[in-house]
Amino acid sequence: MNPVEQIAQYATGHWVSQMVFTFVKHNMGDAFQQQAATATQIAERTGVNEDNCFRLLRALAPLGILKQDDDQFSLTELGEFLTTEHPMSLTDKVLLEAGYEHVLLWTHLSDYMVNSTPAPKAIFELDNYFGLFEKRPKHLDVFAKAMGSYCQDEIAMIESMSSLDLSELDTLVDLGGAYGDLLVSLLQRYPNLEGILFDQAAVIDNALPLDRMTKQAGNFFKQVPENQDGYFLKHILHDWDDALCLKILGNIKRVMKPSSRVFIAEFGPVPETDEPHLSKMFDLHMMLTLNGKERTLTQWHELLSSAGFKIKMIHDSFGPLSVIEACSVDLV
Ligand SMILES: C[S@@+](CC[C@H](N)C(=O)[O-])C[C@H]1O[C@@H](n2cnc3c(N)ncnc32)[C@H](O)[C@@H]1O
Known part of the structure; x- marks a missing residue:
């Protein structure tokens, strides 16, 4: 990664954090029910807006959390950690560390x-x-x-x-x-x-x-x-x-x-x-x-x-x- 990309990634770290938080908050990992699904199916199962859901899943795929194949998405091995069923589930940590209170507290660092x-x-x-x-x-x-x-x-x-x-x-x-x-x-x-x-x-x-x-x-x-x-x-x-x-x-x-x-x-x-x-x-x-x-x-x-x-x-x-x-x- 070149310096421009690397610093841009650091500066937008809170975007990624909120993408992962939103995925967990709406229980999207569990909504896959251990198989591939379209954004429409995930939206129906979680009650979120269909177009917004597609755009979130599409952006999460390059992060290695999901795999995209045409209109089908599936959880990668990494993404499995964002389901509540995983024996080492990380959902509770995500909800704390990327949740409203902790994010707000970190805005005070400067x-x-x-x-x-x-x-x-x-x-x-x-x-x-x-x-x-x-x-x-x-x-x-x-x-x-x-x-x-x-x-x-x-x-x-x-x-x-x-x-x-x-x-x-x-x-x-x-x-x-x-x-x-x-x-x-x-x-x-x-x-x-x-x-x-x-x-x-x-x-x-x-x-x-x-x-x-x-x-x-x-x-x-x-x-x-x-x-x-x-x-x-x-x-x-x-x-x-x-x-x-x-x-x-x-x-x-x-x-x-x-x-x-x-x-x-x-x-x-x-x-x-x-x-x-x-x-x-x-x-x-x-x-x-x-x-x-x-x-x-x-x-x-x-x-x-x-x-x-x-x-x-x-x-x-x-x-x-x-x-x-x-x-x-x-x-x-
Ligand atoms: C960072 S947490 C650690 C919890 C636990 N030991 C662990 O490692 O998961 C700090 C704990 O200290 C407790 N605590 C904070 N102030 C306290 C006090 N004055 N007296 C007793 N417990 C306190 C909190 O309620 C919280 O459970």
Whole structure:
């Protein structure tokens, strides 16, 4: 691709994002019913305008999502991921990342560079991103489903970490555990483990009850469950700046056992070189939406030691997620 085409592609990235979003929002992937179909058939099955449908499908074909053969369209292998039936369906992620709230938040990036006001404040007058759940209740459902979907991939990454072993733990709390997908997988894997799912009330109300799992509503800036053998935080600390992370880590340190272990799962650590890594893009998303950040290994060492912890081990996976295992700085 020449420079003109390449920059044009970057500049119109939001066109592509909205094409994919629209395809998913109207359930067009499922409307194929696993066979070729005309735009007329897809329009009839999804209730969209026929001509508009043809033009959208025609534009999606060169992106590799559909194949066009005269008036017949069919899903490619890539397009199959945009159906709800696919075992690794990406529909929930598309609905969150290319949906109204996230797109609107990203329009604030250029102003953020100057004023550092988080986008939820500038656009929705909210103290933080999570206030969106009350202000726009439908967004909570979209967010939680997408988290569940991200979580399925990440559970596979966590299960792939041969060095990560929780079999010595009797109790574990998943702080900000959302609907409990990670905790459920850990309880299945470790039959002697008892777990607490800890999150905001509006979130855990939606989690399904399970043996050996207690739900506890709370605010981790105020207090966290005490005396747990393990404290799991997946995609929690990247939401917050260092001062707020120190509050959460301080609350853990205050009530944990001397031998407790803390497990921090995040994209990263962010490479300190120019190599590509998903964490570099997510870092911008966290900055913009919460004044949060993805961290380099140096930054993790600094943050954790300020809170009285030290890194015991870093568990790498086959994907962008890693788990930093930390313990009290006093533990030998
Ligand atoms: C980025 S999500 C991560 C969810 C889950 N750990 C995962 O990886 O899929 C952050 C979670 O933190 C929760 N949360 C935000 N602020 C909180 C607070 N002050 N106290 C407890 N939970 C909070 C949110 O409700 C949300 O479920």
